[in-house]
Amino acid sequence: MKVIGICGSPRERSNTEFFVNLALKELQKHGIDTELITLRDKVIHPCTGCYHCVKAKECSIKDDFQDIFNKMLEADGILVGSPVYHSAPTAYIKTLLDRAGFLGRWIVNEMKGVYGNYEWKGNAFSGKVGAPITVARRAGQNFAFAELLLWFTGNDFIVIGSHYWNVGVAGSGGKVDAEADTEGIGIIEHLAQNMAFVLKRLKNCGEV
Ligand SMILES: Cc1cc2nc3c(=O)[nH]c(=O)nc-3n(C[C@H](O)[C@H](O)[C@H](O)COP(=O)(O)O)c2cc1C
Structure with a gap:
């Protein structure tokens, strides 16, 4: 089993990276493989809305997206961590999720099925577990967290929660001091424990 943690902060060793890493370390304690993917050093252009992926089953833009999308396809679980920028996830996260969500739908579905209607056949993320961290x-x-939740819930994920929303709080002046947020640390550790629990149950219970 593998969980990837995607970090959408442009800063090195950022608060968001701290919380995503914390969740991954907790998952490792439960025997789950993990990988941190930071978008800081990646080039992912915005979706151009060309609809090429509907027929071609691949994105028309060639950049770092393909590698990350493949890792998303291979993973059993996906954590998406984003700093809050003007009450929203960062542009790094937005561009990735726009393209991943759209391609993820069309690599499995046709715009028109045999009866000329749209026939839902699941998508690339069906059955995977996922959660946002902001x-x-x-x-x-709440706005940033809800935006990410909408992406997860609209893309057929089994969404994992914690004993509070999966959010961390950074210090004043944009400080990198996530380790001071002891409540946030507990929330994110418990999120990872819930994810490990659900993954193990899903894997042990066979197909439905
Ligand atoms: C462009 C920009 C916009 C921001 N907007 C908000 C905001 O709307 N609300 C907030 O609480 N903090 C805001 N912040 C502060 C960041 O959320 C905070 O510094 C956070 O720790 C950044 O995460 P990181 O350390 O993972 O990069 C903003 C920071 C930047 C650079």
Whole structure:
């Protein structure tokens, strides 16, 4: 079993990276393989809305997206961590999720099925577990978190929660001091424990 953690902060060793890594380390304790993917050093252009993927089953833009998308396909679980920028996830995350969500739908489905209607056949993420993590200094947490939740719930994920929303709080002045957020640490560790629990149950119970 493998879980990837995608970090959408442009900063090195950022608060978001701290929380995503924390979740991955907790998952490792449960025997789950993990990989951190940071978008900081990747080039992912925005979706051009060309609809090429509907027929071609691949994205028309060639950049770092393909590698990350393949890792998303291979993973059993996906964590998406984003700093809160103006009450929203960062552009790094937005561009990745736009393209992954759209391609993920069309590599499995046709726009028109045999009866001329759209026939839902699942998508690339069906049956995977996933969760968002957002980190803000002060405000806008709910908007950013909800935006990511909408992506997960609209893309057929089994979404994992914790004993509070999966959010971390950073210090004033944009400080990198996530380790001071002891409540956030507990929330994210428990999120990872829940993810490990669900993954193990899903894998042990066979097909439905
Ligand atoms: C462009 C920009 C916009 C931001 N907008 C918000 C915001 O809306 N609400 C907030 O609480 N913090 C905001 N912040 C602060 C960051 O969320 C905070 O510094 C967070 O720790 C960044 O995560 P990182 O350390 O993983 O990069 C913003 C920071 C930047 C650079």
